[in-house]
Amino acid sequence: MNFFTAMTITASGLDAQRTRMNVLASNLANARTTRTAAGGPYQRLDAVFQAVPVGTRFGELVGDSAAQSASTVEVSQIRQDQAPPQLVYDPTHPDADARGYVALPNINVVEEMVNMITASRAYEAGVTAMQSIKGMARSALSIAG
């Protein structure tokens, strides 16, 4: 476990939050998309995060438990939300069914905005952590005078 491990872990978190932000932007942009390549309305996407233990051969050798338990994060998959579409009565819509209902994506814009705020705050926290690690490393270097 050294400063550079901490930086790698933080970078993985920033990377994952940015990927999540892309997914959320896609959801917001397609909040009313009724046509997709797969057919039917757009389905809400969600980034699934997975902890990946840091490759710490050194940590295992010296029995550094902190290094063994530290994990980077990665997006293991982009999951499609299987919740049913919202049915809205709009007989003039070209994609309306025989009863006049249009299947709109299963997206709640307010929920997506809240997720976007949490992703944004998590990203900021990661940047702060990175600056803190850099500050600590510089302090360590200044011990030498």
Added chain:
Amino acid sequence: MARGMLGGVIVTDLFRSVGLMHRALDYHLQRHSVISSNVANVDTPGFRPQELLRSDDGGDGAPRALAATDGAHFRMSGGELSGLVVEASEDTTVSGGLDGNSVSLEREMSKLAANDLRYDGAVKIVIGKLAMLRYAANDGTGG
């Protein structure tokens, strides 16, 4: 006479370690360019990030060992002047996006910051080594 020779060896060693640090500084400077190139190509379709590899085998596959001239010396590999080989290669630990570009700006910036810190560390060591030389050259008066 023997004492004078011993002194000569120590001073040579002092210069040699500065020489080693010069290799380390070179490596981090080159690595900075490679990482900068990755950052510059963050939007280039199909671009795979490059990494500068460093090995201490001197090119023949066998790790170099520090000369141990006394039984009490630690046996250490690496550190030989000729033993630093750098080559740019594809970073295979990342997966590509839809356009085949697999550069992560965050990871590259993190590597850049880490590289910067390592460079700073190497500079501190060089400064320390040169300060020791200056101290010796000034007859231990520090002036």
